[in-house]
Amino acid sequence: MGIVRRAIERMEGYRPGEQPSDGKFIKLNTNENPYPPSPRVREALAGEAERLQLYPDPLAEALRERIAGIHGVPKERVIAGNGSDDVLTMVMRTFAERGDPVASPVPTYTLYETLCGIQGARYLPVPYREDYSLDPSAVPARAKVVFVANPNSPSGTLLPAATLSAIAGRIAGVLVVDEAYVDFARRDCLDLARRHENVIILRSLSKSFSLAGLRLGYGIAREEIVSNLRKVKDSYNVSRLALAGGLAALGDLPWMRENVRKVVATRRRLTAGLQRLGFGVLPSEANFVLACTTGYPARQIHELLKRKRILVRYYDTPRLRDCIRVSVGTDEETEALLVQIAEIIGARIPTGGKATRGNPHG
Numbered sequence: 035m036g037i038v039r040r041a042i043e044r045m046e047g048y049r050p051g052e053q054p055s056d057g058k059f060i061k062l063n064t065n066e067n068p069y070p071p072s073p074r075v076r077e078a079l080a081g082e083a084e085r086l087q088l089y090p091d092p093l094a095e096a097l098r099e100r101i102a103g104i105h106g107v108p109k110e111r112v113i114a115g116n117g118s119d120d121v122l123t124m125v126m127r128t129f130a131e132r133g134d135p136v137a138s139p140v141p142t143y144t145l146y147e148t149l150c151g152i153q154g155a156r157y158l159p160v161p162y163r164e165d166y167s168l169d170p171s172a173v174p175a176r177a178k179v180v181f182v183a184n185p186n187s188p189s190g191t192l193l194p195a196a197t198l199s200a201i202a203g204r205i206a207g208v209l210v211v212d213e214a215y216v217d218f219a220r221r222d223c224l225d226l227a228r229r230h231e232n233v234i235i236l237r238s239l240s241k242s243f244s245l246a247g248l249r250l251g252y253g254i255a256r257e258e259i260v261s262n263l264r265k266v267k268d269s270y271n272v273s274r275l276a277l278a279g280g281l282a283a284l285g286d287l288p289w290m291r292e293n294v295r296k297v298v299a300t301r302r303r304l305t306a307g308l309q310r311l312g313f314g315v316l317p318s319e320a321n322f323v324l325a326c327t328t329g330y331p332a333r334q335i336h337e338l339l340k341r342k343r344i345l346v347r348y349y350d351t352p353r354l355r356d357c358i359r360v361s362v363g364t365d366e367e368t369e370a371l372l373v374q375i376a377e378i379i380g381a382r383i384p385t386g387g388k389a390t391r392g393n394p395h396g
């Protein structure tokens with residue numbers, strides 16, 4: 035076209051997981067929570083609907099106060115976003131000049147690379163080891179921003195705080211620890227934001243709080259970082275509905291924790307079921323698992339499941355070509371998935387015992 039920035043014209047753009055418009059799919063492709071949010075959210079949204087003629091609070095004071103209270107940090111250290119994706123954008127705008135090196139261990143959330151492309155920064159992928167551990171000294175010290183999803187997607191694996199601390203200690207720029215899935219994990223790394231001046235912790239209400247459709251996330255960092263992030267954000271970046279719904283959800287932590295408990299229990303069943311069907315499944319600390327096959331082609335499993343109206347995520351990259359990423363649904367959805375996969379690969383459906391593998395290509 036000639037008038038579009040060359041970097042934008044050349045880039046592919048982020049490709050989100052499929053969101054079918056008809057509801058007749060078992061959706062296990064975008065790591066949504068299978069359970070609804072707290073009933074208090076609905077009540078809060080109904081009340082707020084009366085006030086939609088007014089702009090929202092641009093600084094999200096009440097929400098940030100609640101977040102600060104939950105984590106025991108001053109509210110000046112909290113920034114709210116239209117999903118945690120919004121905070122990722124703020125970070126790129128604030129810390130990366132054109133051509134600056136920006137790194138992340140890969141494979142990971144592909145939006146990091148897309149945001150680099152938009153900003154004109156130079157993306158430096160650092161491969162995870164085979165077992166998804168990471169050598170901190172492999173992360174380039176000159177990086178202006180390092181993104182680490184912890185738990186990581188699509189692997190579901192968790193890096194130890196010591197590894198992240200070592201990265202924070204060696205890089206010139208900021209370390210973003212993206213904890214979108216951390217409520218499903220055994221531990222978080224919030225403490226790193228207290229111990230390191232260059233760490234930004236990111237949280238999302240899309241997963242554990244079941245609010246993917248509302249769009250709300252936040253970052254925690256030292257005050258100077260937060261005040262600079264604020265300068266680059268859209269002025270009313272969190273809507274009235276997101277503020278009200280988020281405040282209500284954060285006011286009902288037991289509801290979230292109960293949903294997390296159910297998801298973690300189903301994750302165990304899903305992992306065991308997939309292993310019985312012959313998949314290698316990485317131990318997951320998130321609300322999804324990465325399941326890899328040595329027999330039947332993963333791409334085909336993905337496509338055939340889709341015909342059976344079950345969506346899972348497939349990544350056509352050399353490292354992930356043999357894998358599917360499966361979100362943890364309800365027990366019923368998980369059972370349906372396992373039955374269909376067994377049918378596709380010609381295995382006998384496990385009833386607690388071992389599945390028999392048929393001809394993988396038959």
Ligand SMILES: Cc1ncc(COP(=O)(O)O)c(C=O)c1O
Pocket residue numbers: 064065116117118119120143183186187212214237238239240246249250251
């Ligand atoms: C690692 C990671 N970070 C952030 C996000 C985005 O979360 P949000 O819905 O809060 O923008 C996702 C969404 O899938 C994710 O996988």
